[in-house]
Amino acid sequence: MLSRSLVLRLCAAAPLAFALAACSSNASTASSSAAQAPAGNAVKIGIDLPLSGADSSVGRSTLNGMLLAIEQANAKGLPGGVTLQPDQLDDAVQGVHSPQQGVANARTFISDDGVLVMLGPYNSNVAAAQIPVTNAAGLAQISASTVSDGLTLGDDAKNLRRANPTTNTFFRVSTTDSRQGAAAARFARQLGKKTVYIIDDNETYGLDLANVFEKDFTQLGGTVIGHDHIDKGTQDFKALLTKIAATKPDLIFYGGTTSTGAGLIRQQMFDEGLGNTAFMGGDGIPDIATVAGPRADGTYYTVAAPNADKLLSARQFVRDYEARFHEPIGPYSANAYAATQVAIAAIAAATKENGGKVPTRAQVLAQIAKTNALSTPIGPVGFDAGGDVLEPVVSLYTIKNGQPVFISQQSVSK
Numbered sequence: 001m002l003s004r005s006l007v008l009r010l011c012a013a014a015p016l017a018f019a020l021a022a023c024s025s026n027a028s029t030a031s032s033s034a035a036q037a038p039a040g041n042a043v044k045i046g047i048d049l050p051l052s053g054a055d056s057s058v059g060r061s062t063l064n065g066m067l068l069a070i071e072q073a074n075a076k077g078l079p080g081g082v083t084l085q086p087d088q089l090d091d092a093v094q095g096v097h098s099p100q101q102g103v104a105n106a107r108t109f110i111s112d113d114g115v116l117v118m119l120g121p122y123n124s125n126v127a128a129a130q131i132p133v134t135n136a137a138g139l140a141q142i143s144a145s146t147v148s149d150g151l152t153l154g155d156d157a158k159n160l161r162r163a164n165p166t167t168n169t170f171f172r173v174s175t176t177d178s179r180q181g182a183a184a185a186r187f188a189r190q191l192g193k194k195t196v197y198i199i200d201d202n203e204t205y206g207l208d209l210a211n212v213f214e215k216d217f218t219q220l221g222g223t224v225i226g227h228d229h230i231d232k233g234t235q236d237f238k239a240l241l242t243k244i245a246a247t248k249p250d251l252i253f254y255g256g257t258t259s260t261g262a263g264l265i266r267q268q269m270f271d272e273g274l275g276n277t278a279f280m281g282g283d284g285i286p287d288i289a290t291v292a293g294p295r296a297d298g299t300y301y302t303v304a305a306p307n308a309d310k311l312l313s314a315r316q317f318v319r320d321y322e323a324r325f326h327e328p329i330g331p332y333s334a335n336a337y338a339a340t341q342v343a344i345a346a347i348a349a350a351t352k353e354n355g356g357k358v359p360t361r362a363q364v365l366a367q368i369a370k371t372n373a374l375s376t377p378i379g380p381v382g383f384d385a386g387g388d389v390l391e392p393v394v395s396l397y398t399i400k401n402g403q404p405v406f407i408s409q410q411s412v413s414k
Contacts (some may be wrong), residue, residue, distance in 0.1 A: 014302040036066070043347055045070065047088040048120035048130070053095030054259030056142045057287040059122055061330020062144055063088060066119055068317075070322055071338035078348050080137060080356035085131055091126055096259045099129035101198025106130045110137040116266035117142065117343045118365045119336070123173055123257070123284075123314040124148035124177075124205035128160065131170050136163035139151040142342055143172040144335035145283065147180050147304045148204045152386040162311040168387050171368060173339045173378065174304040174332070175392030177205065180282055183394035184253070184302045184411065188213075188280060189220045193251040194212040197244045198227040201256030209282045210255025217253075225249050230261055235264050252277060256282030263291025271367065272294050279381070289402045299399045300407075306378050307406045308334035314377035331404070332395075338376035347376055 152158030200210035346367035349361035
């Protein structure tokens, strides 16, 4: 349940066009577990992201991409006079994304008949906790950023869908850890790194990413000097970094997020004589400068998405985003816009099939599953049977003067 102060913070951050609608909705869900469906032909889109704490900068730039898509769709008009209403909830607790809060948010959306689709979450361990709940309820869920393989692949994915095993309700426009980790290893070797020490946060996303990176870095001729898992909540990494300094690696690779240790590790590397050692991670650390400050400079990180600034298909989106929010796009803003486009297109198609009336969740889910070559800022979007995007790309960035600088990108299709 959201506190009144958090509701007010979310309201303050919401775009003006939706301030009254979205924030009155969040206020009602904060005080009631059975919010009423919106009146008339209004349709709610539930949004679950980390909107406070260490992940908030990437959470909010992701949210902005979603809100822009909704605003533009409403301005253009939808079949049946349907209007879209965003309902965003924060899944961070005490500054860190929380699977438990993510599940609570998903249940809030499920209890509201007006919510026909859910966008998010940002983090893979939150998604792993939510999928059994949204799958059982038949609520479609589209993520812009989660990458853990087990969300869509193999026995892990099957276990998440035990309640409704024949129906997939989870989709994502980002690629998988196995592809991102492999791309990161290739990038590291292309940067000339021969030896690496790996650290991970022992969470779903971080552990998967680190393990794949280790395997592929080794296969590409690199040497892994060591691999350590850190305990949740660790603040002092002096002993670990002292041990790593003695091995003199070319690179320290971190599997995890800024909030689970990346920011503090990068900051403390300078205190242990590792300031000039390259530091690298995945798409959990684009906001590392919020913790490490100027010491974040020189960090490398991958993003499981193309660089929208370099895509012809994204030029109008970038202009619209910067005009609307007066800031550069975030690492997953374009992905978030694309994920929302998928949801909106599904709602529109289902409304038409339903004779112009507001469709059901099942009708919207069926349309999402049929998505194929939908034109978006990140290129044509479609999904395979497991809910994975068909044309994935991974990009490499570095941080310079506290800002992301694009280096290159790779197609990582099957």
